[in-house]
Amino acid sequence: MYDLDHNEHSQTSARMRSVQMITQYLSSRKLDDLRNSRRRALSLLAWAEQDTIRWDAGYIESFVHLVGMMGPDVEAMPEFRRLSPVTRRNLGMSANALKLRTLEAEERLSTFDFSDMWEDPKNSANNPIFKSFIAFRQFLLNFFVEAYGAWPPSPNKGWLKRKAIQSLQNDFGALYDYLVNREVVWDSQEERPGKKWQMSNQDPEEEFQADSADLPLTDMLVGFDNRHGYLHIPHPYPLLPRFVNAPKAQAKKNFFSSLKKSKNDPTKDAKTHLQLSIVFSDATNIQRLGVSFAGNALIDYFEQFELAADLKGVSPRESRLGRWVLLYGVLQVLSKLSVDTQGLKYSEGVQYFLCADLKRTPPWETTSAHGMVEASQLASWCWQRD
Structure with missing residues (x-):
């Protein structure tokens, strides 16, 4: 013990060396595995926050797991009362914020109702893109009723768990990659009069205009993001089907008029189906993604x-844009719950969310490199595949 306390070559205090020995022991025995154990997480959090310990990594790991598991039963446990008042307060605030995000996501994803992205949904009824x-x-x-038997899978609140969010993120993220x-x-310029944000195409050979009279897309997406505190998805526009030249057949019939169904001409219907298949398939990233792209049922x-x-009354380009608006909204909701706190030691097999607000943790000043990074949209699907 003399060497431990009086090692003149060490830059670490005796207290810190003792803490390191204990934490190494806890890790070697996997006693710091807090998954699904409220009691163990509370006990480790209470120990880690002591003035003589102040173990950053253990505190944050415990805190994140507890936020995901929080409920009245946790607050009634005797171990909870052993926590400092500031930690109890921070747990409550972070847990409430997570519950609010989860409830909002449940409301959105149970019905996929994102009609508030439109300025006036009632007056948009005749808009082909709407x-x-x-x-x-x-x-x-x-699709999800067919996949799960019912949608949402449970009629009760609280159906949205971490596994469900990850599954939805994989489904919709792959569709995003595809389209x-x-x-x-985004092109952001503070000095631009009227509009700070605009979309621009980096391909100089391609004519591009994001907005139209029927779809002021820039204002829609920016307004939606600003109202809900979302970062803008880096690539906010889909691939669109190309315009198709009119067939040479009868006078002045263009491609879109040929989309009208004809009960009397099966050949025309087959031709229309093939034309649609070509123009829609061309407007995807399937070639760019290559053989590594697994795809999915969605x-x-x-x-x-x-x-x-x-x-009828809508072009392939308009139909793709309408779908894209809804996909954009879904992806934003998923991005707020699908990312775990980065650097957690244990996360596999956890059903509760691991994306706690860490702005006030640990409650002491620290310069330690504990390796934990608060969950952020920047780590979610659309940003990581930029």
Whole structure:
């Protein structure tokens, strides 16, 4: 013990060396594995916050797991009363913030209702892009009912768990990869009069205009993000089907008029189906993604949906834009819950969320490099695949 306390070559105090020995022992015995154990997490948190300990990594690991497991039963446990008042307060604040995010996500994802992205949904009923938006919402509801037997999977509040969010993120993230135009980015200029944010295409050879009279897309996405505190998804625009030249057949019939169904001409219907298949398939990233792209059932059904959708009065480009608006909203909701606190030692198999607010933790000043990074949208799907 003399060497431990009086090692003149060590820059670490005797207290810190003692703490390191204890934490190494805890780790070697996996006593710091707090998954699904409220009692163990509370005990380790109470120990880690002592003035003589102040173990940053242990404190944050315990804190994040407890926030995910918090409830009235936790607050009633005797171990909870052993925590300092500031830690109890921070746990409560972080847990309430997480519950609020979860409830808001449940409301959105149970119905896929993102009609508030439109300035005036009632007066948009005749807008062909809005019609496509609504049709895609119904497609999603039908798809998930088919996949889970019911949607949401449980009629009770609290159905949205970490595993469900990760599954949804994989589904919708893959659809984003499939459809996104990675040449289109946000252009932000504070000095620009009227609009700080605009979309621009990095391909100089391609004509690009994000907004139209039927779809002021820039204002819609920026307004939605600002209202809900989202960062803007880096690539906010989809690949669009190309315009198709009119067939050479009968006079002045263009491609879009050929989309009208004909009960008397099966050859025309087959031709229309093939034309749609070509223009929609061309407007994807499947070639760019290559053989490593696994895809999923949502993409498979989405392809069928696009080909079978009623295009009367709406072009393929308009229909794709309507679907994109809804996809953008879903991705933003998922990004707030799908990312875990980075640097956690144990996270596999956990059903509760691991994305606690860490702004006030640990409650003491620290310069330690504990390796924990608060969950952020910047670590979610659309940003990591930028």
